[in-house]
Amino acid sequence: MRRTFLGELEEVVLLTVAVLGEEAYAVTVAQELDQKAGRAVGFSTVHTTLQRLEEKGFLSSEMGGATAERGGRRKRFFRVTAFGRKALREAKEAREALWNAMSPDTLQLMTR
Amino acid sequence: MERKPTSAEPPRWATRLLASWSHPDTREELQGDMLEMYAYWLESLGKPAADRKYALAVFRLMRPFARPKRSNDYSETYSFSAAMIQNYFKIAFRNLLKSKTFSAVNILGLALGMACSLMIMLWIRDERAVDAFHANNGQLYRIYMREYFSGKVQGVIWTPGLLAEELKKSIPEIEMSTPYSWTNPQTFSVGSKIHKQATNWASADFFKMFSYKLLQGTPEGALRDKSNIVISRNMAEAFFGSAEAAMGKAIRFDNRKEMTVSAVFENIGTNSSLQFDCLMTWDAYTDDNSWAKDWGSTDPLTFFKLRRDADPAKVATKMRHLLDKTNRDAGKPYKTQLAMQPFHEYYLNSNIKDAKMDGGRIEYVRLFSFVAVFILLIACINFMNLATARSSRRAKEVGVRKVVGAMRSMLAGQFMGEALLIATLSAILAVLLVALLLPAFNSLTGKQMALPLSEPMFWGIIAGLLAATGLLAGSYPALFLSSLNPVRILKGALKFDSGSVWVRQGLVVFQFGLSVILIVGMIIIYRQVGFVQNKNLGFDRENLVYFPIEGELFNKYDILKAQLTQVAGVKEVSHMTATPASNGNGTEGITWPGSDPNDKVRFTPVGVGYNFTKTMNLQMADGRDFSKDFPTDSSGVIVNETAVKVMGLKDPVGREINWGKSKIRIVGVLKDFHYQSLHTAIRPLIAYLAAREPQGSVIVRIQAGKTPETLAAIERICKKLNPNVPFTYAFTDQEYARQYQSEQIVGKLAGYFAFLAIFISCLGLFGLAAFTAEQRTKEIGVRKVLGASVAGIVGLLSKDFLKLVMMAIVLASPVAWYIMKQWLQGFAYQIDIEWWMFALAGVIAVLIAVFTISFQSVKAAMVNPVRSLRSE
Numbered sequence: 001m002r003r004t005f006l007g008e009l010e011e012v013v014l015l016t017v018a019v020l021g022e023e024a025y026a027v028t029v030a031q032e033l034d035q036k037a038g039r040a041v042g043f044s045t046v047h048t049t050l051q052r053l054e055e056k057g058f059l060s061s062e063m064g065g066a067t068a069e070r071g072g073r074r075k076r077f078f079r080v081t082a083f084g085r086k087a088l089r090e091a092k093e094a095r096e097a098l099w100n101a102m103s104p105d106t107l108q109l110m111t112r
Numbered sequence: 113m114e115r116k117p118t119s120a121e122p123p124r125w126a127t128r129l130l131a132s133w134s135h136p137d138t139r140e141e142l143q144g145d146m147l148e149m150y151a152y153w154l155e156s157l158g159k160p161a162a163d164r165k166y167a168l169a170v171f172r173l174m175r176p177f178a179r180p181k182r183s184n185d186y187s188e189t190y191s192f193s194a195a196m197i198q199n200y201f202k203i204a205f206r207n208l209l210k211s212k213t214f215s216a217v218n219i220l221g222l223a224l225g226m227a228c229s230l231m232i233m234l235w236i237r238d239e240r241a242v243d244a245f246h247a248n249n250g251q252l253y254r255i256y257m258r259e260y261f262s263g264k265v266q267g268v269i270w271t272p273g274l275l276a277e278e279l280k281k282s283i284p285e286i287e288m289s290t291p292y293s294w295t296n297p298q299t300f301s302v303g304s305k306i307h308k309q310a311t312n313w314a315s316a317d318f319f320k321m322f323s324y325k326l327l328q329g330t331p332e333g334a335l336r337d338k339s340n341i342v343i344s345r346n347m348a349e350a351f352f353g354s355a356e357a358a359m360g361k362a363i364r365f366d367n368r369k370e371m372t373v374s375a376v377f378e379n380i381g382t383n384s385s386l387q388f389d390c391l392m393t394w395d396a397y398t399d400d401n402s403w404a405k406d407w408g409s410t411d412p413l414t415f416f417k418l419r420r421d422a423d424p425a426k427v428a429t430k431m432r433h434l435l436d437k438t439n440r441d442a443g444k445p446y447k448t449q450l451a452m453q454p455f456h457e458y459y460l461n462s463n464i465k466d467a468k469m470d471g472g473r474i475e476y477v478r479l480f481s482f483v484a485v486f487i488l489l490i491a492c493i494n495f496m497n498l499a500t501a502r503s504s505r506r507a508k509e510v511g512v513r514k515v516v517g518a519m520r521s522m523l524a525g526q527f528m529g530e531a532l533l534i535a536t537l538s539a540i541l542a543v544l545l546v547a548l549l550l551p552a553f554n555s556l557t558g559k560q561m562a563l564p565l566s567e568p569m570f571w572g573i574i575a576g577l578l579a580a581t582g583l584l585a586g587s588y589p590a591l592f593l594s595s596l597n598p599v600r601i602l603k604g605a606l607k608f609d610s611g612s613v614w615v616r617q618g619l620v621v622f623q624f625g626l627s628v629i630l631i632v633g634m635i636i637i638y639r640q641v642g643f644v645q646n647k648n649l650g651f652d653r654e655n656l657v658y659f660p661i662e663g664e665l666f667n668k669y670d671i672l673k674a675q676l677t678q679v680a681g682v683k684e685v686s687h688m689t690a691t692p693a694s695n696g697n698g699t700e701g702i703t704w705p706g707s708d709p710n711d712k713v714r715f716t717p718v719g720v721g722y723n724f725t726k727t728m729n730l731q732m733a734d735g736r737d738f739s740k741d742f743p744t745d746s747s748g749v750i751v752n753e754t755a756v757k758v759m760g761l762k763d764p765v766g767r768e769i770n771w772g773k774s775k776i777r778i779v780g781v782l783k784d785f786h787y788q789s790l791h792t793a794i795r796p797l798i799a800y801l802a803a804r805e806p807q808g809s810v811i812v813r814i815q816a817g818k819t820p821e822t823l824a825a826i827e828r829i830c831k832k833l834n835p836n837v838p839f840t841y842a843f844t845d846q847e848y849a850r851q852y853q854s855e856q857i858v859g860k861l862a863g864y865f866a867f868l869a870i871f872i873s874c875l876g877l878f879g880l881a882a883f884t885a886e887q888r889t890k891e892i893g894v895r896k897v898l899g900a901s902v903a904g905i906v907g908l909l910s911k912d913f914l915k916l917v918m919m920a921i922v923l924a925s926p927v928a929w930y931i932m933k934q935w936l937q938g939f940a941y942q943i944d945i946e947w948w949m950f951a952l953a954g955v956i957a958v959l960i961a962v963f964t965i966s967f968q969s970v971k972a973a974m975v976n977p978v979r980s981l982r983s984e
Contacts, residue, residue, distance in 0.1 A: 026141070027148040043149050043165075044172035047142065063141065069151060073144030 006058075006087050012037060013049045014058055014088060018080045025065075025075040026050055050078060058084030122150045123163055126170040135175040142173060203509070204530045214879055218495055219538050221875040222585065225491025226542035226577060228868050231553055232484035233573060234546075234561050239477050243385050243456040246323045248417055251287075252455035253424070255279075255414040255431075256469065260447045267464030271414040271450075272438075273394070273404040276315055279414070283430050285422035288317035291412035293397060295388050299663065299837045301364045302351045308838050309347055309389035313397035313412070319375070321417045322386070327355045329375025335393045341371035343390040348376045365392070367663060367836040382560055385459040407438040415455060428452055476858060483865050486626050488581065490869055493619045494876035495531065495585035500592055500616055501883040510593050511601035523594035531586025532578070539578045557857055588615070617916055620880065623873045624920030624957055625927070630866035631953040632928035633935075636945060637859040640936065643943045644852055650785025651692070652729035655816050656844040657823065658691055658809040659830070663837035669721075669806040675829045681815045681822030684727040689719040689808035692728060693847035695787045702798060704759045704769040713758055716787065716795050719802025725750075725782065727813045735765035735780030738801045745801050748779040755796030756781055776800070789851040793940040870957070874964045877913060881965040885909060885972035892972055893980035902973045909969035910962060917961045921954040928953070 006014065016032050017024040030046040033039055053059045060081050063074045080088070102110075121127075127143075134142050146169065153162035208215040246252060255275065257268045276289040291314065298311040319331035319342070326334065327345060334342045341363060343351075348358035355376040362370050371392065380387055394412075398404045404411050418427060431450045453461070453469045462472040510523060547563055554561055564570040665672060669687065676685045690697060698714045707713075724730075725737045733753055738745045749771075756764045764778050784794050814822045823841065830839045849856075885892075892905055929945060936942040 026145045027152070030149065031152060042169065042172065043146070044169045047138075047145070047173065051138065066144070070144030070147050073140050073147075075144060076138070076141040 006091055009041070009045070010049060010053055010058075011088070011091055012039070013046065014053055014080065014084055017050075017053075017059060017078050018085075018088065022077070024078045027075075029078075053084070054078070057081060058087055120154055120159055120162075122147070122166045126167045130170045130173065133174045133176045134170075135173075135178040136180040137178070146170070146173075200526055200529060201533075203526075204533055207506070207530070208534075213882065214498055215534075217875045217879045218498055218534055219541065221494045221872045222491045222535060222538035222581060223541035223545060224868060224872055225488045226538055226581065227545040227549070228865065229484040229488045229577065230542055230546050230574075231549065232480045234550075234563075235553075235557060235559070236477050236481060236484075238383075238559055238561050239460065239473060242383050242459040245383060246321075246455070248321060248323070249456055250454075251418045251420060251422075252321060253416055253418065253452040254455050254458055255416070255450055255452055256464070257410070257435075258449045258451055260449065267468065268410060269413060269464070270410040271412065272407050272409055272435075273398060273411050274407055274438075275414045275450075276394070276412075276416070278434065278438075279416055279431065282434060283427060285419050285427050285430075286416045287419050288321050289414065289416035290315040290318045290321060291394050291414055292318075292386065293412040295386075297660075297840070299366055300347075300351070300390070301367065301836060302361070305351055306836060306838055307347070307350055308840060309343075310387060311390055311392070312386075312388040313392050313394050315394050317417070318391065319377075321415065324380065324384075325378040327376045327378055328359045334375035335391065336374070337372075338393055338396045338399070339370070339372050340374035341365070341390055341392050342375045342377060343373055344377055344388075345379050347389045348373070369396075407435075416452075424452070473854075476854070479858075480861070483630075483862075486630075487865065487869055487872065488577075489584075490623050490626055490872050490876075492581055492585040493623050494872060494879070495534070496588040497616055497619050497876050498879045498883070499527075499531070499586075499589035501880055506593060507596055507601045510596050511598040514596075514598035515602070520594045524590040527590035527593055528583065528586040531589070532582035535578050535582035535585065538581070539574060543574065556860060558853075616880070620877065620913070620916045621920045621923065623876060624917050624961070625924035627866070627869045627873045628921050628924040628953050628957050629928040629931065630862065630869045631956055632925070632949055633932055634859070634862045634866045635949050635952060636932045636936070636943070637855070637862050639943050639949075640939065641852055641855050641859050644790045644855070644939070644941070645849055647786070647790065647941065649848075650730065650783055652813075653692070653844045653848055655814050655819070656692055656728070656811060657814055657826070657841050658811045658844065659826075659839065659841040660809050661687060661806055663834045665810070665830070665834050665837075666806065668833050669810075672810065672829065672833055675833075676812060676826065679822060679825040679829070681818035681825070682812055683815055684723055684813040685810065686723040686727040687721040687802075687806045687808060687810045688724060689717075689802065690787075691809050691842070691847065692787070692811055692844045693842075694789065694851065698795075699771075699798075701772040702769060702796075704761070704767075706760065714795065715755065715798045718787070718797065718799045719807060720750075720799050721803050721806055722801075724799070724811075727811050728785075729813070730785055731783040733781045733783045735778070737780060738803075742779075744777070745779060746804070747774070747776055748801065749776045750780040750782055750799040751778055752782045752794070752797040753784045754794050755798060758796045771798075789848075790939055790941040791851075870960055874960055877961055878964045878967065881909070881913060881968040884912070885968045889972065889975070889980045892975070893977035896973075896977040897981070902970070905973035906966060906969045909972065910965045913961060913965050914958065917958055918954075921950070921957060925950045925954075 012033070013029060016029050016037070020028050020032060026043070026047050029050065030041065030043045033041050033046065050059065054061055058081060059078045061076045061078050063076055065075045065077065066072050099107075127146075130143060130146060131139070146166065149169070150162055150166050153165050157165070243249075254269075255271050257271060259266045259268060271291075273291050276291045279286045279289045293313045295310050295312045297308040300307055300309055314335065316332075316335045319326065319334045329342070334340065343358060343363070345355050348355045351363060352358040352361055352373075358373045358376050361373050363373060365371050401411075403409050418424060428451065431452065434450055435448050451468075458469070460472055460474040460477060461469050463469070513523060513526075543563070550561060550563065661669065673685045676682050689695075695716055695718055697716055697718070699717045700714055702713065702715045720738070722738055722740060725732065735750070738748065738750070742748070749769075751759075751764065759769070761767055761778075764781055767778050768775050769778065770776070782797070782799070786794060787797065788795075812826065826841070827839045888909070892900075895905060895908075928950070932945060936945070
């Protein structure tokens with residue numbers, strides 16, 4: 001059975017790929033997460049997650065862009081697929097629906 | 113690709129781990145990513161932390177069991193794909209067909225070499241199988257004696273007849289034992305049927321110890337009673353029609369004893385060293401030969417079977433001094449000890465050297481193992497040589513294959529595979545050849561070998577042979593060709609360095625060296641066998657017939673002699689113990705004034721009749737022959753010159769010496785003559801007059817050219833006088849020659865193998881010469897245009913090869929000399945190894961080489977230069 005929902009880490013990684021756009025590959029994603037999201041996610045975790053996202057169809061990949069500091073090896077660039085965009089949107093909407101359902105008092109407490 | 117000159121690199125082991133164990137689908141980008149990440153960590157965290165993080169990530173990213181799922185953009189070079197294998201075969205067969213001569217030379221050479229080694233292997237297998245069929249094989253032993261005297265030791269395989277029983281009594285580990293006498297022909301009769309059969313005597317344990325198959329009767333009941341006789345299927349069929357009919361029937365032995373058939377055994381095959389048609393009990397033997405009950409006698413062989421759990425070494429120590437209590441050595445100058453040898457080893461190790469069983473047929477087994485390996489080696493060298501020489505033709509192919517991605521290992525595999533393919537073809541041919549030649553080989557070696565096609569062992573050996581040959585023969589081309597540099601090959605700048613030429617020439621030298629060794633060996637063996645057979649023995653062995661004194665002849669010798677001398681073709685008649693061809697008897701009881709009581713000199717005694725020297729055509733050196741005119745001759749003896757020398761007598765005739773306790777007088781001295789094979793030196797001989805009780809054989813000198821009618825007359829007389837015994841006779845010269853049977857066989861085999869070795873070497877030379885001639889076509893053309901003669905060009909082409917052959921001769925001669933010197937040690941009388949033998953071998957090798965090369969070189973020299981030069 002194929003899981004079609006997004007895990008929390010998967011969502012973050014998918015979002016990062018979307019943020020990075022053309023430049024999204026395992027290294028940039030890992031560094032972005034490290035610097036921007038401030039989360040200590042290991043490189044191996046990022047790599048595995050990217051693979052899993054691709055397997056699930058949220059990402060597509062393409063080889064290219066060999067550089068010297070990589071020892072001449074190509075990079076695997078990731079791009080969010082339409083299915084991935086849909087999943088991100090659904091996740092965002094589900095969250096917003098939950099935020100919206102919150103009573104004003106609680107909301108005030110949260111944002112203080 | 114350039115690498116940034118950075119001092120900080122990730123731990124190499126981790127990188128390597130990543131390269132080999134990460135998921136194959138993502139391996140490339142992962143390795144790149146990790147390098148980038150390392151650089152990032154290095155900058156932000158420092159080297160130790162970066163190293164740690166890198167290693168940790170590597171461990172987490174290992175996917176040792178992952179299989180690639182993604183399809184690749186480029187297919188990998190994969191040498192085991194169906195298309196590639198098909199291509200390999202196609203190319204291999206094309207190459208075979210393209211140059212038919214080379215292929216034929218290759219395959220034929222290898223096939224001959226393999227057939228030859230296969231045949232030798234069959235022979236060795238057959239030799240090793242002798243006596244191995246007994247179920248108790250590991251527990252069976254034979255005894256031999258060591259006689260120590262005055263610091264020397266001498267081995268004797270014959271033992272006292274009482275020993276077998278004594279062994280069982282005094283050594284608990286010995287379960288069974290049997291004496292086993294010398295197999296000799298005896299006369300048996302049933303009604304009017306009279307036959308001579310090879311007879312022996314053994315104890316009741318015999319059939320329990322040895323696994324001779326009984327068709328009738330049981331091992332326990334076979335030799336229980338003195339009147340029992342166990343006969344072979346052949347003998348049963350000859351007397352009674354069948355094995356079943358023979359059981360319990362009576363059979364008359366020597367026309368004096370009635371025996372009862374108690375068991376029938378299957379005819380004994382050639383894989384047994386013990387050969388007999390019938391067995392009777394040892395007790396029956398001692399009844400007839402009372403002296404065999406004496407510890408002092410040495411008569412039968414003794415075999416025994418150990419208990420399964422016994423320790424042979426302990427048993428050997430226990431038996432060593434067993435004879436001390438028997439008083440055997442009382443009054444004699446020597447001490448006798450017992451020793452044992454595993455039963456199955458005797459056939460191959462039957463020589464007694466320094467009182468140890470060592471050597472014998474095993475030496476021939478070893479010799480031929482070497483020959484087999486040598487010949488196979490020569491054939492393999494051929495293959496290597498030809499393949500290397502022709503590599504220039506394959507070089508382009510190698511270049512192209514390398515350019516399109518073949519790795520060195522693949523090319524090596526390809527050439528190895530081709531070698532194996534050719535080896536397979538050769539092996540098939542070799543098996544066919546062996547099947548074809550085996551009958552001839554059998555008749556030569558006197559064996560009954562068959563191709564053991566149903567045995568997996570045989571196919572295992574073939575497969576092993578094939579693999580060994582293929583790998584050996586293919587190794588050099590495979591390693592050499594695959595090492596070529598594609599750029600240089602395809603540019604056409606390929607030049608074989610002197611190294612490869614050197615190797616090729618070395619191989620030719622080696623090959624011819626082996627051939628020269630074999631030729632020299634053949635010459636020397638032929639000469640030695642010829643020498644032995646034609647040597648003046650000191651007596652005239654032509655036209656000398658002898659037949660055993662047996663049955664009623666013991667008492668009728670005088671009548672026999674009177675009648676024989678009447679026959680027109682008979683010149684002289686006499687008799688002697690033993691036979692004229694061989695006399696192996698020995699006595700140590702001779703003493704003379706001044707003899708050393710501690711030194712044992714073994715004399716060979718022979719009891720002779722009147723006229724002995726005349727019949728044998730012996731020369732007297734001094735004194736006279738026995739004569740009826742001197743009645744005192746009954747205590748007289750004739751000795752040979754060696755005996756005189758040993759005793760150190762100045763004026764021997766008329767001297768008195770002692771034999772045991774009796775005094776004897778020397779009446780004559782014979783010139784030395786060979787009464788044994790030339791393997792042994794002439795020993796002191798002492799001939800005594802045995803005219804009163806003739807024993808052994810009647811010897812008859814017949815006239816040359818009248819053999820058939822004389823023999824017929826002799827037979828008629830014998831039949832009349834001795835009706836119950838079939839007449840059997842032998843010619844001395846034939847019997848004498850038989851003693852060198854194994855040398856003759858070895859000589860012939862060495863001849864065949866030498867021929868084969870030369871032939872195979874020449875095949876190789878032929879191929880090489882063809883190759884050189886082909887390579888130098890242009891050169892020859894130019895030379896001819898400039899006026900070179902055909903002879904000059906032939907000389908030019910032959911010179912290089914002849915140099916190699918010469919070198920081979922020079923190198924091989926000392927080796928051949930050494931080997932053959934060793935072989936000749938087996939003869940007391942040897943030929944000298946002379947220089948011309950090596951010269952002859954060299955000339956033969958050179959002539960054959962020249963003949964082989966000239967085929968090609970003349971052909972090359974005759975070619976019209978226009979044809980060879982026009983395409984330039």
